[in-house]
Amino acid sequence: MTGIDDVAKLAGVSTATVSRALSGRGHVAPATREKVAHAASQLGYVVNAEASSLATGRTRNVGVVVPFLNRWFYTSVIEGAQRRLMQYGYDLTLYNLSGNEHERASVFEHFLLRKRVDAVLAVSLELTADEVDSLHALGRPLVGVGGPIPGVPTFSIDDVAVTKLATEHLLSLGHRVIGHIGGDVERELSFHLPTHRRAGYELALRDAGIEPDPELYFPAVFTMESGYQAAKQLLGGPRHRPTAIVAASDEMAIGAIIAARDMGLEVPRDLSVIGIDNHDLAPFFNLSTVDQHPELQGERAVELLMKALQQSNGDDVPAVDQPLPFDLIVRGSTARVPLTAAAVDSAHG
Amino acid sequence: MTGIDDVAKLAGVSTATVSRALSGRGHVAPATREKVAHAASQLGYVVNAEASSLATGRTRNVGVVVPFLNRWFYTSVIEGAQRRLMQYGYDLTLYNLSGNEHERASVFEHFLLRKRVDAVLAVSLELTADEVDSLHALGRPLVGVGGPIPGVPTFSIDDVAVTKLATEHLLSLGHRVIGHIGGDVERELSFHLPTHRRAGYELALRDAGIEPDPELYFPAVFTMESGYQAAKQLLGGPRHRPTAIVAASDEMAIGAIIAARDMGLEVPRDLSVIGIDNHDLAPFFNLSTVDQHPELQGERAVELLMKALQQSNGDDVPAVDQPLPFDLIVRGSTARVPLTAAAVDSAHG
DNA sequence: GTGAAAGCGCTAACAT
DNA sequence: ATGTTAGCGCTTTCAC
Numbered sequence: 001m002t003g004i005d006d007v008a009k010l011a012g013v014s015t016a017t018v019s020r021a022l023s024g025r026g027h028v029a030p031a032t033r034e035k036v037a038h039a040a041s042q043l044g045y046v047v048n049a050e051a052s053s054l055a056t057g058r059t060r061n062v063g064v065v066v067p068f069l070n071r072w073f074y075t076s077v078i079e080g081a082q083r084r085l086m087q088y089g090y091d092l093t094l095y096n097l098s099g100n101e102h103e104r105a106s107v108f109e110h111f112l113l114r115k116r117v118d119a120v121l122a123v124s125l126e127l128t129a130d131e132v133d134s135l136h137a138l139g140r141p142l143v144g145v146g147g148p149i150p151g152v153p154t155f156s157i158d159d160v161a162v163t164k165l166a167t168e169h170l171l172s173l174g175h176r177v178i179g180h181i182g183g184d185v186e187r188e189l190s191f192h193l194p195t196h197r198r199a200g201y202e203l204a205l206r207d208a209g210i211e212p213d214p215e216l217y218f219p220a221v222f223t224m225e226s227g228y229q230a231a232k233q234l235l236g237g238p239r240h241r242p243t244a245i246v247a248a249s250d251e252m253a254i255g256a257i258i259a260a261r262d263m264g265l266e267v268p269r270d271l272s273v274i275g276i277d278n279h280d281l282a283p284f285f286n287l288s289t290v291d292q293h294p295e296l297q298g299e300r301a302v303e304l305l306m307k308a309l310q311q312s313n314g315d316d317v318p319a320v321d322q323p324l325p326f327d328l329i330v331r332g333s334t335a336r337v338p339l340t341a342a343a344v345d346s347a348h349g
Numbered sequence: 350m351t352g353i354d355d356v357a358k359l360a361g362v363s364t365a366t367v368s369r370a371l372s373g374r375g376h377v378a379p380a381t382r383e384k385v386a387h388a389a390s391q392l393g394y395v396v397n398a399e400a401s402s403l404a405t406g407r408t409r410n411v412g413v414v415v416p417f418l419n420r421w422f423y424t425s426v427i428e429g430a431q432r433r434l435m436q437y438g439y440d441l442t443l444y445n446l447s448g449n450e451h452e453r454a455s456v457f458e459h460f461l462l463r464k465r466v467d468a469v470l471a472v473s474l475e476l477t478a479d480e481v482d483s484l485h486a487l488g489r490p491l492v493g494v495g496g497p498i499p500g501v502p503t504f505s506i507d508d509v510a511v512t513k514l515a516t517e518h519l520l521s522l523g524h525r526v527i528g529h530i531g532g533d534v535e536r537e538l539s540f541h542l543p544t545h546r547r548a549g550y551e552l553a554l555r556d557a558g559i560e561p562d563p564e565l566y567f568p569a570v571f572t573m574e575s576g577y578q579a580a581k582q583l584l585g586g587p588r589h590r591p592t593a594i595v596a597a598s599d600e601m602a603i604g605a606i607i608a609a610r611d612m613g614l615e616v617p618r619d620l621s622v623i624g625i626d627n628h629d630l631a632p633f634f635n636l637s638t639v640d641q642h643p644e645l646q647g648e649r650a651v652e653l654l655m656k657a658l659q660q661s662n663g664d665d666v667p668a669v670d671q672p673l674p675f676d677l678i679v680r681g682s683t684a685r686v687p688l689t690a691a692a693v694d695s696a697h698g
Numbered sequence: 699g700t701g702a703a704a705g706c707g708c709t710a711a712c713a714t
Numbered sequence: 715a716t717g718t719t720a721g722c723g724c725t726t727t728c729a730c
Contacts, residue, residue, distance in 0.1 A: 051707035
């Protein structure tokens with residue numbers, strides 16, 4: 001295979017000059033640079049990443065750790081991160097924690113420790129203290145996306161604000177009896193997203209002078225199936241039925257829409273539904289939602305990592321400065337509260 | 350950071366012995382091996398992958414190239430591949446071709462050439478001749494999954510047989526007027542999957558003595574939305590309406606189910622629908638389908654790559670030997686043809 | 699069975 | 715601005 005020596009010979013310069021010319025580090029006369037570039041492309045020379053890494057201590061590769069892959073949010077974050085990384089000339093090595101305990105442990109105790117990555121991006125990870133420690137032990141920049149990791153700068157949308165916005169959208173349409181489908185209680189302890197989303201929902205209600213009714217909340221995991229089940233419960237309750245539902249994710253919201261249909265309710269005539277995500281499927285289901293731009297979250301996280309890599313060799317990452325944007329997308333699943341329901345409700349009040 | 354010298358010192362042996370003891374290559378006395386292992390774990394030593402690669406020429410890393418990420422099939426294949434790779438001690442570096450032309454080119458002309466990977470796995474890729482060439486130019490084992498690549502050993506289910514099986518399931522339930530939603534014609538030239546699936550559908554019909562009716566076929570891309578549209582066309586046609594639909598993917602099939610509902614048809618009473626995939630969402634939509642086990646495809650592909658890596662250093666990969674399994678999964682979206690329709694149909698014949 | 703030493707292909711002082 | 719050279723951390727002959 002053609003190496004730096006071949007290029008040096010063909011260009012009539014030393015290997016050091018080739019290295020400098022091609023990497024852009026150090027001073028090279030424009031004419032020489034030209035010669036070298038030409039020789040390199042003529043030979044089809046591409047620098048050997050392994051050798052370069054060994055010499056520089058930098059791999060030009062980042063590790064991306066995900067809890068599993070088969071989920072819209074993760075793949076979207078990865079797409080965004082990947083795009084940015086490519087622009088910086090970095091590779092992306094993927095570590096998936098979806099295996100058994102043994103496999104998971106081996107990612108932290110083995111794979112990540114072989115010095116193959118300059119930095120680590122942790123996507124929506126719930127890590128044990130030991131795992132966070134071993135990540136820090138890498139001495140590499142580390143940032144999180146989509147979930148809070150103790151002691152790690154993390155990109156995440158403001159889940160309270162996002163759900164508040166979604167709820168306010170429904171309030172502005174005249175809804176007063178608004179249900180919420182959110183994360184299950186068991187996960188809430190370590191992973192605050194569901195709690196935050198519920199908090200945003202309750203905050204919006206209170207701001208509007210409405211006391212949240214615990215009977216209008218149903219827990220669910222973040223799947224269509226679970227959203228469907230929870231919506232059924234919510235809509236079938238013997239007390240007053242909500243005229244609208246805020247789901248903590250689009251997949252849950254879609255489940256709720258289907259549940260409504262199956263119960264003979266028409267969306268949005270009889271029930272408004274809003275989700276959070278702007279999932280790929282949201283347009284098809286005509287779902288109103290709050291776009292959380294996961295690809296952008298991935299891109300931003302990479303930018304932060306790159307900044308950290310330029311500044312130092314340690315694992316101190318500059319703080320996340322700008323808040324992440326989110327946007328209300330109004331489609332056809334939300335509409336003005338039915339007159340009858342509004343009348344009934346105001347009669348109650 | 351602790352290196353091989355530290356371990357050697359602590360164990361009281363040479364670095365060569367440490368290397369042999371830890372890698373398992375070469376002969377080391379059991380007692381020595383024990384000493385070394387102990388010293389290594391005491392120091393938390395993990396071999397530096399970069400240095401090891403440079404010395405051996407093997408990276409213990411494979412490149413996985415996908416056209417994009419946000420699709421159930423790709424992520425499933427990757428999950429399977431990743432799991433197996435981990436078991437072999439390999440990392441997975443992800444290359445995504447979903448960017449613009451420039452970015453795509455740079456994957457082939459730059460990223461893949463830096464000798465960071467021992468082998469390449471190409472998932473459902475439609476590659477130009479140049480791209481295939483540059484992959485071969487790596488001189489590394491290369492296998493494909495899920496789509497045919499000229500001159501590359503490729504894992505793929507037997508698309509004809511799979512769709513034939515799905516169609517036969519409907520025939521066995523008494524259906525005679527069976528529609529098909531498949532890939533759009535434009536992609537068929539390079540990517541044979543849609544054509545194969547249509548062929549399997551037609552083959553099953555002919556075997557049952559039914560001449561395929563072109564009016565019962567509608568093209569679609571592999572999304573819910575597109576399946577929905579195609580099903581609407583199929584079901585709304587002024588001539589005879591099919592009593593069943595074979596969709597070339599589960600997402601299209603789900604689109605078809607929703608289209609049927611929207612038209613006031615009940616599944617499976619008025620219409621049977623079967624898909625292909627056994628997608629994550631299939632259970633929720635109670636969809637009958639043919640499971641194509643994409644994770645298994647990923648695992649198998651990795652096994653083949655590993656075999657190739659053990660045998661030689663060239664890029665000759667042993668042929669794919671065993672056929673990939675697929676399984677009919679009968680859920681609630683398929684049922685015996687309605688008596689009336691059957692009567693009408695037999696009256697026609 | 700173990701150690702000494704020569705590289706793997708590149709980069710980064712240091713010299714010039 | 716360019717060349718010389720000593721490593722980066724490991725593996726692997728080749729001796730013993």
